[in-house]
Amino acid sequence: EAGVTQFPSHSVIEKGQTVTLRCDPISGHDNLYWYRRVMGKEIKFLLHFVKESKQDESGMPNNRFLAERTGGTYSTLKVQPAELEDSGVYFCASSQGTEQYFGPGTRLTVT
């Protein structure tokens, strides 16, 4: 069974540019989560999809972040325009129960 995949693995962009991160969950998992870990700090929740619906987006930092999950399959997280403080590792996770399976993450560096 394929795990959670994320693309790209790394992204380096300049402040003010736009970046789109993609997550493909484990097939059949209705729940999809986005998390972010800023250097040396805890992993923080961003938002949660159940199928194509946003269940909880209380962790989204501001309106520069837009997440979608069209058709309830893969999800994208767009940051526009990117700021320096957006740098970090963005993890996607999926689940069908309480155990969450994390993807390898996208390391975003905003310069």
Add this chain to the structure above:
Amino acid sequence: GQQVMQIPQYQHVQEGEDFTTYCNSSTTLSNIQWYKQRPGGHPVFLIQLVKSGEVKKQKRLTFQFGEAKKNSSLHITATQTTDVGTYFCAVYQAGTALIFGKGTTLSVSS
């Protein structure tokens, strides 16, 4: 919102020594999960505890959930270099997401 405090933030041990990380909450927890993240890797689920006083073992790892369900610990016996990484406790909130502790980063020298 619910928070979990995790200590210590860093721990360095000699190979063969034991290691413990602690997770505490001011409120009663419905469950506690533990994850391990290797350097450069992603969090990997280790275990979930739900019962008061629960103790579970995985080889050299022992997980405990306090009687009051306000604290938990992960103990590694006789650490090995393969144990290096960051250990996170997390609380699963039904219908939403995991609330993570800040993690304990373990380094092991041989």
